[in-house]
Structure formats: structure tokens, C-alpha cells
Amino acid sequence: MLFQIVKSEIVSHLSYIVGSKNEAAVIDPRRDCQIYKDIARKWGARIKYIYETHRNEDYVIGSLELSNMTGSQIFHGIGLKWGYGETVKDNQEFSLGSLKIRALYTPGHSPESTSFAFYDTETEDQAIMVFTGDLIFVGDVGRTDFLGSKMTPLMSEKMYDSIIKRLLPLGESVIMFPAHGSGSVCGGKIKEREISTLGIEKATNPMLKLSKEDFISYKIAEQHEMPPYFKKMEEYNLKGPPILGNLPNPPPLKPSIFNDKIRKGAQIIDTRSPSAFGGAHIKDSYSLPPKRLSYAGWVLTYDRPILLVIENLEALDFAVQNLVRLGFDRIDGYLVGGFESWYKDGLVFDEVRLMSVQDLRQRIISQDDIAIIDVRRRSEWDEGHIEGSVHYYLGHLEKNVDKLSKQKPIVVICKTGNRSSFGASILLRKGFGKVHNCLGGIDAWNKSGFPLTK
Amino acid sequence: MLFQIVKSEIVSHLSYIVGSKNEAAVIDPRRDCQIYKDIARKWGARIKYIYETHRNEDYVIGSLELSNMTGSQIFHGIGLKWGYGETVKDNQEFSLGSLKIRALYTPGHSPESTSFAFYDTETEDQAIMVFTGDLIFVGDVGRTDFLGSKMTPLMSEKMYDSIIKRLLPLGESVIMFPAHGSGSVCGGKIKEREISTLGIEKATNPMLKLSKEDFISYKIAEQHEMPPYFKKMEEYNLKGPPILGNLPNPPPLKPSIFNDKIRKGAQIIDTRSPSAFGGAHIKDSYSLPPKRLSYAGWVLTYDRPILLVIENLEALDFAVQNLVRLGFDRIDGYLVGGFESWYKDGLVFDEVRLMSVQDLRQRIISQDDIAIIDVRRRSEWDEGHIEGSVHYYLGHLEKNVDKLSKQKPIVVICKTGNRSSFGASILLRKGFGKVHNCLGGIDAWNKSGFPLTK
């Protein structure tokens, strides 16, 4: 049997390819989908089915792209006016080699959410595994806020029922494969472990220990962020996104041409490390270290070209791949020779001063007149922050800059220094002069034994 | 969390690497073990522990080789006089990042067999998965015949108890990872599906539906083969095999030098397809198509060099890798330029006539005077064979050739044509002249709707 997890790190998206006897199925493919074809080819299978567990909000689904390559059939859930593929019926069954697949209508995360249970027909038709999409994760459940706060109670109730009445009856020994892992914006408490069973979740998932009422109340009280690019994703994933054929292949640009494009309005993403960005960078560029590239969805627009400052070709491929997953296909080029070629040409650069937690601590003790901006998620802030710091969630920083003073030094802080580098770059772009990034962030602060407040 | 299955196809051996927070453990590493190091390195972890579920009989364990590379600690079970590593106590616990590992003494397959259960300390110390070695497989259990038939009843009883009293109590929702998959000589009925839980096995594994008495009786009645190379494996795996450092790198040999080495007693393995071997091959070579390379353990000796006839460099690497897993390290070279270079030099070659099942059927109907030798395993033969054929298990063919007549044409048959190609090559080496390989074998015979008898 073929079974392989394909993980997309930045959005912590988990997709899967399963095969039996020369036939394969892919669950929730990503847009850069050559990988599924390569796996199937190597294993000697044709991709017969593509299943979508739900209309994704946080990345562009690759079903149409993959189907275009392979001729596979696409199936998704009941109730949306899909622009492509076919709608699956509840309990509809499929045959894949010696496997049987059953669609389970499991709304909650979204109205059309569907789970797919796989049975081994050679083993007494035993249910072996289930792909749960955003219904349930390892240690958490999916969001129920996408239809707006009015609908959250109803969606939460549906989710509870879907888990209790449709999913768990499959049996405790069934292995569970969700659509997201730890780090996703689609579930804040997902465990790092990417392997679980319905039994393990039943026993340990905190959400499954709640009564139905408590479950619904908990979900209503939850606070989630909704980056602006989600709108584009929803539109794409309903109607079908543009077909790429191949990934964009941005050309190498000399500094002078790169500079021309900046002047004409291109958006610059610098994926180098916070240390390098702090040391020197092109004015007006966004600092988006690889791990935090998905924050591009908060600030980039779809209608202007993107330029990349990257360390090497591997980083270029990584950036392109991840931007495309967010629908940002207009990548006009990268700075050839890296940032070095910029300053070798005598072009000016900017800096972000990097501050250690020891320095920050000292300045607080010395009562220096500095503003400390904490850009982490609300839930992280609530768990403990530096006394005297103020909270602006990173995604909301750009629209809140008017509330900040340009007079005094600003120290941006997050958990480790990546998101704060992005935050600092936003402030620089808005004309703030004395911006610092606290390298190490709250992690380093804690390690150093400095106090937090709640 | 890091989790990856490393499968060695020929012996259907499953090994695993698990990691948490920069620490990794490997379960039952194979001898060509660079792969574990590469995975750990890419993931950013050091290999801290190596666990052996038992002293393997069918391949050379890679623990010492890997430990030599990485400095990892090796642990194996109670009761053997190990020449390397440390003996683990029953219920001994280890810490690996946020995982806890507990050793479970589970004799049965061998006296020292040990299972390793992994718990997630961040999830209520929940047992997540268990590595069962040769105790239990997906759909089958391990062999209990290695200590000899007198001990089989006792070992079978121990196995039953280990499964029922030690393993199943971990809980139905625990995911199970055995040391072998479908196709292994260590368990005849292992399912193709490589993924299961204790609950799924409890519900569907035929062996777990038996009473203790029936379980023991069943195991006593089982018939298994024991290739001669197992002795070497047991010796190696107890004392510690020779350290390779790097895989052998056999040099390219011109036909004339290749031929010299043959004359001096080298053993020739030809891994080309049965079609190609049938068409033309070097006299006295063994036909061992890649999928059946482990049959080398029935005929090769450890004290004479091995020469390879392979199709391309990929096949060369494959052959070297797999021979080394069986302890055959003396690989003196390969025929450069492939078999083509042999006949281009005007060197003579031999053939095996290839017969279709249609031809074979016709000859039987015409009552031609031919001998049909079925070389499959006894259990396969018992499930149905061609009327008039005689059975010699492939592994025993060489020592039984005296029972066969050289006068009449022989057709060797197996399931598809790979093992029969090996069988045919054995007969040719022994001086039989009119040897045919039935391409397609019983599979093709069945597909053609021809009758079998039992």
C-alpha cells in the first residue's frame, strides 16, 4: 500500500497520497502539486481521485492543477456552488485498488466539510484510517468562525455532532489524519505530534472532554485572526484558481533593474534572516523570514508585482513555492547575486537595530523612554508579556501605526525575533526611525529568567 | 515530531526513525545506514538511541555501523550474550525530547524479543505507538521455529502471552509498527497494508482470534524455510557484524578480466530481467532478478568473491546494497558496459528458453514428455498447482537436482517468472540442457483460465 504525508511547512498543511494496486488518491493537494504525480509515478500508480475535505481558506487548493496534469476526478462536499469538480454524497463509496473509501458528511468547520474514511476490503472491510480535514486535529478541533460570529454557535454545534455522531463511531482504533499540524492558523493548540487515532483523541483531546454546551461556549469565546488574503483563497477555492502549468520562474535582476521596478511600485520581500535584515536591507522591503512567509497574506496586494531578496537559489524556490500557495503568482524577479550585489553597486541600505533581551531588560530598569510593541497573537500575549509593553497583533500593526509615536525608540518583540523583524520592517516603511528588533524575544526573555506579567 | 519509515524492499524489512526536539531514535536499523543519519541531519537531530527489537535472522542489523557513525547508544533484549550494545531491562524507560519510551519484554519470536512503546508526555503520557519487531505483524504473527521444533510449543506460548498480556493492554488506539511487511520470509500472511493499530489487529488478525491452544497448535503446524545464510546473520547479529565504513564499491571490469575472475572461482549474479537472462547470459551465472535477490542467501558462499552482471549503475547500487544486507561484502566488480560488452568481445553465452503458459498448456494437452518443476513455497503449492507438475522449493532445488532427469525438457515455474528464472539458472549450472522458464507462471496460468489442482 502506498501512504505518504506531504507537508507544507509554512501553513502547516497536511496532504496525503494513498494508493493500492496501481490506483492512488490524493487528499487536499497543494497547488505546487508535481510532488503527488512524482510519488504516484515512482510507485507505479495513476491518481484516480482527488478529495477535498473542505473549501480551504488559508491556501490555494491544488485539485484543479493536479487534475489538469493527471485527469483525476475531483470530489468535494455538499452545499457549495463549486466552479469545478463533483459533489460527493454523504456515505458515497469509492473503490481504490483493494481499499474502499466512504465520504462522511461532517459539517462544522465549514458547511460542506466532509471526512473520508478508508476501509481495507482485504481485512474484513475494516475501517483503517480517516481523513478529517479541519474537523478535528491532534489535540484540537477546527475553527467555527468563518461564517461570522452569528453563525459560530450553530457551526460549533454541527462540529460537535459531526465528531461525536459521525467520526468517533468509526472506532477507537481508526488512525486519524487531519489537514493541519502544529503552527497552523486554523487551530491554535494542535500538537506537534502528527500521528493519532480516534481513540487517542477521545482519551486526550481537551475539546472532546467538554460537554456539548461547554464545547459550543468554548468555541464562541475563541478569538481567531482572519488575514485579508483569506478572501482571495475562498474565491479561488470555490471557483477554481488559475492554472499555473509550471511554477513561476522569476528572472535574475541586476540591482539597477531591480531598483527601477521598485520605483514603479513593486513590493519587496526579503526572506533573509532577522540578523541579516537588521544588519542591512533595501529600504521599504518587508522582512519575511522563511518560517513566517505566510504573513505576506496580511500586507501584499495581488495587483502589484513582487520582488525577492533571497540568500540563495534554494531560498528562492522556497519563497516562490510558498507565495504561490497564497495565490501570489506575480513574482517579477529576484536580486541576482543576493543583497551583496545591491551594496556593491553603491546603492543605499537601511538597518534595524537588533537588541538582546539583556539590553532590553537594562533599558527597562534604567527607565529609558522606549516603547515596547509586542506583536504576538492575543493568546500568546495573554499567557504573559513584559510589563510596560503594549500589544498590537502583527497582522494589525500596519493599520495601527498612527497610534504610535515616532519620537521615541521602539522595540518590537515577538516570541523569537522573526515576526518582530516583520513588524519592525512595517514600522520602517511607515517612516519610523528608531526601530529595534528584540532578537530572541519572549523565548530568550524567559530563558534569561526575566519576569513576565499577565 | 519526526517519524519516518525506512523500508528495505527485498527482505521486506521495516525500520523506523522517530524524533522529538532534536533527539532521534532508530528502531532496527539496516546495515546501509547512512539514510538514518541523513534524515536526522535534515531534521536537525542527533541520533541518541538505537533499539533492536530482536536478534534478526534474515539480515545484518545496522546498529553497530550506525553507532559507529553517530555515537548513539544501542539497546537490545534480555538473555543473550551480546557482543556489543547494552541490554535493556523490562519496563526500562527512556526520554527522547517530549517522548517517553518503555521497553516491554515480549519473548516468543525469539527468547529476547522486546517491544518499544512510545508515550507522548505532552499528551497525558498517552501511549501513541509501539514497535513490535517480529512479535506481531499486520495480519499475522512472527515465526516461533528458530529454536528448533522442540522449542516451538514453548515459544508459541510465550508469543501468545506476550501479545495478550503485554502488548494489547497498551490499548486499542495504539498504532503498531512491526519489523516486516508483506513478502517477508518472517511471516507468510502479512498484509500489504503497512499501517495498523492494536485495535485493528485485535479485531481482524486471524491469529488473535484463536484460543491459546489453537494458537500454539497452529504455530506448531506451520512450515517455514530456513536459508543457510541465516546462520551467518545470527552470528553477526549476536557478536556484531564487520564495520563497513562505506558500502563496497565494486570496480568496473572489462570482459577479459571478468572472465579471468570467473575462471578463478568467482560467483556470478545476473540481476537482469528473466527475459534478458533467458535471451542470453554468461554461463554458470545465477539469475537473480532484483525482487528476488535475497535468494542469493540460498546459494552463495561467503568465502568466494561475487561478480555482478547488471543493467545500469542504479541496478548496481541496488545489488550491492542488498547483498551487503545479507552479509555478502566481497563484491569484486561488475561487467562494465553491461552484458553487451561481453558478447561484443565475442565471448560465448548461454540461454534459457522462455515459455508462455499457452505453450505450456498446449504441450501438456499434447502429452509432450516434459517435466514441470514448481519451485514456489510449499504453502503456495498447496493452494493449487498444475496437474503433473512436481514440487521442489526453490531453496532446495540445488541439492535435489540428482532426482531430476537430464533427458527430457524441463519447464520451471513459479508465480510470475522471477524465481523460476533463478531455478532455471541453477539447473543450467548443474548441466541440464533443455531448461525452460515459464514466463508469467501460475499468475498467468490463472489469468488464462487454465485449471489448477490441489
Next chain:
Amino acid sequence: MLFQIVKSEIVSHLSYIVGSKNEAAVIDPRRDCQIYKDIARKWGARIKYIYETHRNEDYVIGSLELSNMTGSQIFHGIGLKWGYGETVKDNQEFSLGSLKIRALYTPGHSPESTSFAFYDTETEDQAIMVFTGDLIFVGDVGRTDFLGSKMTPLMSEKMYDSIIKRLLPLGESVIMFPAHGSGSVCGGKIKEREISTLGIEKATNPMLKLSKEDFISYKIAEQHEMPPYFKKMEEYNLKGPPILGNLPNPPPLKPSIFNDKIRKGAQIIDTRSPSAFGGAHIKDSYSLPPKRLSYAGWVLTYDRPILLVIENLEALDFAVQNLVRLGFDRIDGYLVGGFESWYKDGLVFDEVRLMSVQDLRQRIISQDDIAIIDVRRRSEWDEGHIEGSVHYYLGHLEKNVDKLSKQKPIVVICKTGNRSSFGASILLRKGFGKVHNCLGGIDAWNKSGFPLTK
């Protein structure tokens, strides 16, 4: 400076990429042209110019495909009504980083043939290297027969003048890079060594030692083959071939579906070795071992789909790549699981008996009634052949089968056994029953010390 040779083995085509200071030029790109882009990207350059030395006859030029990927300008020679690109003037100069490129109008092989000389502006504007296309090769010169025998004298004269008056004046120390290496149909005596200078050629190239008159006479007397696919190449390379975007990605086909497509008229190419094809193959398939794949141009039609029987995925990629170079883009699939899956399904197969030179010699001595068909090129045949054999050039065999008797056994022979395997497959397709391939061919015959006649 960037300099890399990109060699396409089957048609012995040499293309080049040269770069200086972030700018690159490609000379005579092949159609599977991702490789030039990858080289340029890794080196940090944009491909600025694509130069065609002439309208190629033996493969599809990749200029348009590459230009489509990279936006490079395409230049070719004077006098043809090109459907794409720009016409270069004689002595026109280009700047590429610190290099200067000068186009030299050098007709002879074709009316528009152009050479490109590269000068190093940082080294006294010294001519460094020249790309000569099919004007001159290492040890030979290009064909002059493409405009028909009437034009050969004139074209030969032009070629002589181009070499003597335009090329050699660049200087003896200039390094020379032609469009073909040893093995090409575009020059029979090209040396294996792919490196030369104008001085070395002047001193050693036998064609340059001839007087003008002798040169022309020699060229008029030459005999070259013209496979039917050349017509398609000329058409494509004048108007611009279809853009692929990506290489065709033939799907894996099960034997039953493969068989259906055969029945509907698909053409089957089997790239396995002559030994394997001899042993067993699908009826009506062409035996085209990788090294001889370009012979497909003699028998395939462009209007029917092609199916592939290949040994592994590497061989699949190789076949696809090489067929596409000949314009055969309609590749409908490959037999998944290899030829083994065919006979496992009980489908019938055919054989070609393989004969050693020893056997052949014996049969000749015994005066067996056999026909020996030598399918090598006329020039090879003229250098020596087996007494009693008859000559049909491989490319002409199909249309000459009526001249052969189906009654007596036929032995096809070439230099080593690859072309004769193709020849044997042609005969089998035409209903000949007793067809043998002489493995080892004239090479083995010679090595065995058997006599040839002239």
C-alpha cells in the same frame, strides 16, 4: 566565464552555453531545453541570445521553446524565410558581458550556415573560440547533399571557401566547437575527441589536406542516408516547432489498456536490451535499444500514438526526451510494471532467437541454408563483411522485405547487436518467422578472428 557543453547522445548533438558577467548565450539549443535555463540560473545569468548555426535537419531545434521560457532573442543565418527569430547579418557583432560575438556567414552545409566567433574584449579583443555548426567537425566536415545532388558541387565549393577564407583566418589558436560529435549521421568520420582548435584541424583534418578540386570531388562521391523524419525536422526548424511547455508525461498503462491501444493502431517501441527483446517481447513492437533510438525516425509515423515498453523510469525519461527531439510528441503511455506485467497477465509474447558468432560461423561452415542480412551503413559494409551475407541498410530494410524469402532462417547482423535487433523486429512485424539476431555482430566476429571479405 561560463562555458558548458550540453551533449545529446543519440543524435550526437553538441550545444553550448557561454556566459560572461550575468549574461549568457546558447548555441543550437535542443528542444528539451530546461537544462540551459538551469545552468544559467545556477551561474546567475540571464540567457540573452540564442544562436542557430544552421537550420538543423536531424533534430528539432529548441530555440523557440527556450526563448518562450526566457525571453531571449533568437538569431539565424541569411537567406531562409524563417517563421521565428531574427536574421543575422554577416559580420554582425554582439556584446555579451566582456565577450564580443561576431557572426560569420559560412555557407556550405546549408545555404544559410553561419559560424559565431567569440572574442575576449578584456584580452586585446582576441578571438578565443568559434562555433562552427555543421561546417567543420573534429576530423571531418559537414554534409553538402541536402539540397540534392545537383547542388552538391556548388555547396561543396561554398563549404571549402567558407572554411579556408572565413574560418581559418581567425587563427590557428582559436578553439573550435562544432554542432556534432562522433556517431552523428551528419558526418561519418567525426573523431571521438570533442575538443580541437583551428590549428589542430588545419594540421590533421583529412578534408583540409585536399585541394579545392579534390575536396569537391570527395564530397560529390560521398553517400549519405536521409531518414524520412528529416523532412519534418526541416519544416519544424524553418517555421518553428510546436511549443511543449513541459515534456510529454506519458501515463502508466495496465497491460489490458496497453493492449487496447495497440489494437487501435498505436506504434510500440521497446527500448529494452537486445537480449531482453530476444528473450520475449510484445508482438509487433520495434526493438530500439536506447543507443539506437534515433532509428525511430525511419519507421514511426507522426500521426499515430506511440507506446513504450521500458525497463525503468530512467529509461522512460530517456525515451521521451529522445523521441521529442525527433518531433515524436504523441507518446500515449508506458507499460506500468514493465514487460513483466504483460506476461503476468497471461498475454502472449514473441521472441527473436539470439545467435552467437560462433554459432553463425558453424552454420556457415556446415552450409546451412540461412540468409545473413547485414544492416550496417554502406561504408561499414564496404570495409568488410561476412562472405555470403547480403546488405540492406537498416533504414531501407522495411521497404525491401519483399526481396527476402520467408522460407529459410534469417540472421540479421550489424556491428554489435543493437541495430540488428531493430532489423529483426522489422522482419518479425512483416511476418517472417525464423528470425535471428546475431549478438555481438561484426565486432564479435572480428574479435573471434573469423574472416571478412570486401
Next chain:
Amino acid sequence: MLFQIVKSEIVSHLSYIVGSKNEAAVIDPRRDCQIYKDIARKWGARIKYIYETHRNEDYVIGSLELSNMTGSQIFHGIGLKWGYGETVKDNQEFSLGSLKIRALYTPGHSPESTSFAFYDTETEDQAIMVFTGDLIFVGDVGRTDFLGSKMTPLMSEKMYDSIIKRLLPLGESVIMFPAHGSGSVCGGKIKEREISTLGIEKATNPMLKLSKEDFISYKIAEQHEMPPYFKKMEEYNLKGPPILGNLPNPPPLKPSIFNDKIRKGAQIIDTRSPSAFGGAHIKDSYSLPPKRLSYAGWVLTYDRPILLVIENLEALDFAVQNLVRLGFDRIDGYLVGGFESWYKDGLVFDEVRLMSVQDLRQRIISQDDIAIIDVRRRSEWDEGHIEGSVHYYLGHLEKNVDKLSKQKPIVVICKTGNRSSFGASILLRKGFGKVHNCLGGIDAWNKSGFPLTK
């Protein structure tokens, strides 16, 4: 024919592998020599000969390592007491497939320097190419100062004679392959173009336009640097360096363990970009950007372990490979998770302020009290430098720090910013506080149109 250049970028070392008819020769192999074996294997050849053109001073020769892998014979020049290999006679000939190789005794760079000319026996025994080692480069000749200034006149004379009397007589059309390309410390004016012929050099190499007297005078007047590691190289390359077997495989180290090793005296190399090093780095580490890694030979000692701060695994491999080429085999580990893991753990870091040329220019105009240290080679300094700057060659900076004042800010400058980053890191290690690296260096200064003085 096989011909491939293997270039080692940092030391601009050019090595070569040449093959004919299954036999190959390697000229001046590097120490990480698996690559030659892989090339030979892929091409189907055995490496028969290894030729050393001279005892190298700037890197560890890989002959012994490669011979150990492949059993090849090693040959080097006359007159040294070699600890391994064989001494070749002047005019000694070798056969390699259809090639003939002749050793030419060409002292000058070193007393035993030998060139190797390759002849094509299939082309009238024509000399095709010559491997010249450090005798002559493209656009320059080798150093003659290694035996000390007293011997320079004599060695220069020998060099002149070797070129004029032994090399050039091979003929202008012979292609020339030297041991170094542009950027090597072994020849300051080597051209970027790596391809030349004896004729091109005769016509354009400035050194060949000098009379013998002028040649010698020029060489006597030349100034070259001699990094301390050269001593170790000479020792290794005479006696034979330690055999590695495999490249060192430094383990991933957590920050705490990394820090322990620093405290115990390990030397830290940080290969991140000058921007990143400037932004933040571990105290006391050397900034050695990849392109300038060979400067490690000026400061590292062989008796203390080395630790690496690298951006990613690719950079790790690069660093290891290049350190090993300089004989630095004791690499104890790398910081796992990159520099981010350091500051996440709350460990302190240091910075180097990065200054643009615009800022620097402004400070000079404002007559700020700053010291500008130019660390380029003497010859670069002589061609033009910033007025008011002082010159300390980078290699001599560490021993000259006492001459610098710690009171005023220091700006270190080189050509682009890499060497000055190393210079700045040396000063920081020596306790200087206000150290700046001028990003862009003299290149940017020039591009900005600012004035230089001589």
C-alpha cells in the same frame, strides 16, 4: 573522450579528469575527491593515473586519498623526496586509451614542476592539450617566490625557459589547462576566462611579451603573500596528507554545548553574510563569508577544534569541504537551528556596525575622527584608495592591531565587504569596540563616483 574540469571555487583550483576507452587520468585532484570517482564511474572508466603538476602550497592535494579509493598510480615531478607515489622522468610517456601522455619537466614555479601534454594517437599523434599546473595561467604566470627571495631570480629564469623552450614548442594550437583560475593567490592577474591555447597566450599574455631580462626583473619585483597554513600544505603534500576516508561529519550542537566548547577554546567560524554577521553574531567568532573562507588559513590553528555557525546544511557542507582542503579536519560541530537558536536561548551576541559608502564619505567630509583601515592586497591598494585611509593587508591585520587606537571608531574597508567583515571580526576579537564594516567597499565607492588617491 571524457574531459571534465573540476573547479574548487575558494582557492580557484582547477583539476581535470580525462578519459579514453574506459581509462581515465586525473590531474591535480583535490582532497574531497569522490567527485572524480563518480565521474569516472558514470562514464564507465577506471582511474588509471593521477598526475601532480607540482607540490601544491595552497591546498591539500587529493592524490593519496583518491589512490586509496581507486588503486590508481600517482606521479609527480623530479627532485623532491616524496613520501608517496612515483617520480616521473622527463619525457616519460604513458598510454591512456587512444591518448598518449608525455611528461615535460618544466621547473620555475617550483623545482619539480612538471607539465603533462596529451596527444591523440588516432589523429597523427597530434598534441591536443597540455596541463601546465602553476607554470602559466590564462593571462599570467605562476609565482616564483616560494624558495625565498634569494632563489627568485633563478626560479624566474627557469620558468621563462620552461615556457619558451618546453611549452610553446608544442604548438600554438595546443589547448592549455592550468591549475588555477581567476582569484587564486597563486597568480594575481589570472583572467576570468578559463579557456586558452598556447597560441592565445603567446599573443596576449603580458608576461610572454617581456624579454627574458624583463621577465625576471618583473618576477623579482612582485610581492606575494604567504599565509601561515602554506607550511602545513607543503608538509602534507610532500609526505602525504592524512587519509580521510569520508569527509568529517560535524554533529549538530545545541547552543549550550556549543557554548561549552567555545569556553574550552574552540575556534568559531561564522560563514553567514557580512550583513548577518554585522547584525548579530557570537562574540569572538571570525566572520568568513563563503567566498573568503580560505582566509581561515591566516588565523586558525590546527591544534584546536573548529565550530561552525552556518545558515543551512548546504553552507555546512561547503564550509567542511573547503576547510578540509586547507587541512582543517578538526571540525567539532555546528550550531543546530542556526544562529537563531543561539539568541532564542537568551545567549548574548555582538554586532559590527555596517556603514554605507555614502555615510563614510559624509564622515570624511565632516572630518569625523575615524580610522579607515583598508585590508586589501597591496596591489589593490596601490591602484587607488581612499585618502586618509591606512593599509594593513587582511592577513597581517591580527599581528598589527597594537598599532591601532581603540579610542576612535574604526571603519574597515575592502573591495566589497567580505574581507572587511573578516577584518572587523579580528578587531572585535582583539577588544576593539567601535568597529564598522563598510558594506560595498571600494567597488561601491567607485560606483558612487567618489574620488580615490594613489
